[in-house]
Amino acid sequence: MRLIADEDLTAALARMLxxxxxxGQTILLDGPVxxxxxxxxxxxxxxxxxxxxxxxxxxxxxxxxxxADPMGSEIWHTDLYRLTDPSELAELGLDEALADAIxxxxxxxxxxxxPHGALTLSIAAHADPDLxxxxxxxxxxxxxxxxxxxxxxxxxxxxxVVPLAGDASARRYFRLxxxxxxxxxxxxxxxxxxxxxxxxxxxxxxGFGAPAILAQDQAAGLLLVEDLxxxxxxxxxxxxxxxxxxxxxxxxxxxxDLHRHPVPGxxxxxxxxxxxxxxxxxxxxxxxxxxxxxxxxxxxSIARLHADLAADVPPVLSLRDFHAENLIWRGDAPLGLIDYxxxxxxxxxxxxxxALQDARRDVDPRxxxxxxxxxxxxxxxxxxxxxxxxxxxxxxxxxxxxxIFTRLCIRDGKPRYLDFMPRVWGYVRRNLxxxxxxxxxxxxxxxxxxxxxxxxxxxxRCAR
Numbered sequence: 001m002r003l004i005a006d007e008d009l010t011a012a013l014a015r016m017l018x019x020x021x022x023x024g025q026t027i028l029l030d031g032p033v034x035x036x037x038x039x040x041x042x043x044x045x046x047x048x049x050x051x052x053x054x055x056x057x058x059x060x061x062x063x064x065x066x067x068a069d070p071m072g073s074e075i076w077h078t079d080l081y082r083l084t085d086p087s088e089l090a091e092l093g094l095d096e097a098l099a100d101a102i103x104x105x106x107x108x109x110x111x112x113x114x115p116h117g118a119l120t121l122s123i124a125a126h127a128d129p130d131l132x133x134x135x136x137x138x139x140x141x142x143x144x145x146x147x148x149x150x151x152x153x154x155x156x157x158x159x160x161v162v163p164l165a166g167d168a169s170a171r172r173y174f175r176l177x178x179x180x181x182x183x184x185x186x187x188x189x190x191x192x193x194x195x196x197x198x199x200x201x202x203x204x205x206x207g208f209g210a211p212a213i214l215a216q217d218q219a220a221g222l223l224l225v226e227d228l229x230x231x232x233x234x235x236x237x238x239x240x241x242x243x244x245x246x247x248x249x250x251x252x253x254x255x256x257d258l259h260r261h262p263v264p265g266x267x268x269x270x271x272x273x274x275x276x277x278x279x280x281x282x283x284x285x286x287x288x289x290x291x292x293x294x295x296x297x298x299x300x301s302i303a304r305l306h307a308d309l310a311a312d313v314p315p316v317l318s319l320r321d322f323h324a325e326n327l328i329w330r331g332d333a334p335l336g337l338i339d340y341x342x343x344x345x346x347x348x349x350x351x352x353x354x355a356l357q358d359a360r361r362d363v364d365p366r367x368x369x370x371x372x373x374x375x376x377x378x379x380x381x382x383x384x385x386x387x388x389x390x391x392x393x394x395x396x397x398x399x400x401x402x403x404i405f406t407r408l409c410i411r412d413g414k415p416r417y418l419d420f421m422p423r424v425w426g427y428v429r430r431n432l433x434x435x436x437x438x439x440x441x442x443x444x445x446x447x448x449x450x451x452x453x454x455x456x457x458x459x460x461r462c463a464r
Contacts, residue, residue: 001141003149004126005134008157010036011043013134013148017119018047019161019174020144021102023073026115028108031123033081036132040121041077041104047160048075048102059106064092066101074101080110147187150222151176154215156183175227182227183214193218195266196341200225202264208254209334228336234324234361244367251327251355252371254335255348256378259316263345269315270346272306275396281403287447289406289461290454294446301440302396306347309436310389313381315345322351323358348381349390350397357394357427359401359420391434395444398427402450406458413463421450 005013017027027044029037038058046053048069059065059079067075076097080089089095089111097103098115108114119138126133136145151159159178171192174185186196193216203210211226233247268274276299283295319326319340328336352375356368372390376383401424405417432441448454 001136001138001145003134003145004131006131007036007039009148009152010040010123010132010134012152012157012159013121013136013145014040014043015047015159015161016144016148016151017138018044019163020140021119023100023102024098026098026103026105026118028114028118028120029104029106029123030108030120031132032125035123035125037106037123038079040123041106044104045075045077048073050160050162063088064094076101076103078103078105080105080107083107083110086110086112143187143189146220146222147174147185150215150217150220151185151224154224156180156224159183161185176224184211184225184227186223186225188221188223191221192341193221193223195343196223198264198266199340199343203337203340206261207334208258209328209330209336210340211336211338228328228338229330231329232325233327233329233335236329237324237361244364245370247329248356248363248367248371249374250335252352252374253378255322255351255355256375258319258351259348259379261317263315263317267317267343267345270318270320270344270350271315272303272311275306275346275393276300276303279396279400279403281407282399283403285403285406285410289410289458290448290450291457292446292448294443297443298399298440301443302392305392305437305440309385309392310347310349313347313385313389316348318344318346318350320344320351320354322354324355324361327355347389347393348375348379349386349393353390353394353397357398357431359398359424362423388434388436391431391437392440394431395428395437395440398424398431399444402428409458409462411463415459415462418450418455418459421455425450 021027029040031037042056045056045067049067050070052070054067056077057065059077060081063078063080063082065077067077069075074097076094078094094103119136122135124133138144151157156176156178159176162175162177164173164175164184170190172187174187176183176185197213197216197218200210200213204212209228211228213223213225215224237244237247279302280299283298287293287295319337320342321339326337326339328338330336352371356363356371372387376386402421405421408414408417428444431437432444
């Protein structure tokens with residue numbers, strides 16, 4: 001990856017790399033005297049240190065300067081220009097540091113051999129003396145550079161960049177903190193920026209707590225959005241479980257309000273055939289991984305049951321991934337909303353199931369029952385038919401999640417989701433206890449539960 005950069009963009013690139021570099025990684029800084037290698041290293045180190053940032057002098061005479069960051073990482077900044085013999089490196093301890101520290105090495109051509117897997121940043125002169133030609137060689141160089149160019153162009157070149165927890169998708173999120181406050185950078189190479197923007201405009205236009213869009217480059221898959229804060233509902237509930245009834249009442253009321261509005265025309269339907277197609281992920285991945293056969297009748301059974309139990313209710317807007325990890329508690333302000341680019345039109349029970357049967361945490365059955373009753377009282381929907389549809393959609397959604405978690409482990413090398421399987425299977429079993437789902441219950445009962453042996457069997461096939 002090559003780009004033409006001024007000092008600000010070079011520093012922005014350093015801060016972007018600082019957000020994702022891990023201990024044991026090395027960045028080789030190549031270029032002539034005065035090219036800007038130390039400028040890059042200084043921005044990198046100070047970004048890692050954040051509020052504890054130190055002065056970062058050039059190590060030309062000391063050869064090595066070491067730093068610590070708040071995450072406990074050690075950072076080595078070395079300048080080998082004055083190295084007289086490669087044997088001096090042993091005295092410096094650089095060989096040992098390469099294994100455990102983040103190493104920034106200026107004049108790497110003085111090394112006897114280059115570290116395996118090192119990233120390389122080359123800085124060369126440009127016809128304009130205020131610019132440099134920068135070449136980055138790294139596995140994700142194109143995305144790193146694109147993010148740096150985007151934030152610099154949006155006026156956030158001086159911002160510190162910190163990664164935020166992502167989800168099971170290819171999207172990545174970063175918090176930018178600078179003189180102008182904070183914002184969230186969304187990097188989505190998968191192409192869902194358009195749907196996210198459309199849904200954001202609709203939600204904000206109807207008074208819901210979606211973030212403002214601060215800058216966008218749809219073609220590059222990059223958005224800069226308002227930072228709604230760190231108080232994910234999941235974290236609030238972890239800190240104060242007694243808040244659950246109040247929080248879930250607010251979540252239920254949000255859905256009641258959302259479902260009063262006509263469905264926007266740009267969202268796709270999530271109808272019976274589509275639900276059946278989606279649950280095919282379960283039959284495709286879980287039974288075989290668990291050492292069993294079967295599951296083929298589940299999808300057609302769900303399609304038939306949806307036609308009988310749910311198709312008569314007009315669809316409403318569903319944000320789809322609607323759960324405690326994607327909702328932000330803001331006190332009396334409307335709940336903050338994130339990760340809604342996959343919104344659809346479907347039965348009104350879908351998002352209620354998503355919130356109350358959370359794969360990542362237990363929701364008190366009494367809270368679940370109270371929220372269902374609250375929703376029914378506010379909407380006037382038929383009690384028996386809604387509860388049957390709720391059980392069906394809960395079964396479909398949780399079986400699909402079982403398939404996704406299995407695939408994430410076997411295909412994508414992400415085994416951590418397996419730990420949620422027993423909880424998700426418990427939701428499936430509970431939903432299938434509804435009498436209207438008896439035909440589906442028989443098909444699922446023939447398959448093994450995700451006990452310890454089954455999960456270890458799946459984990460053993462995890463992609464490495």
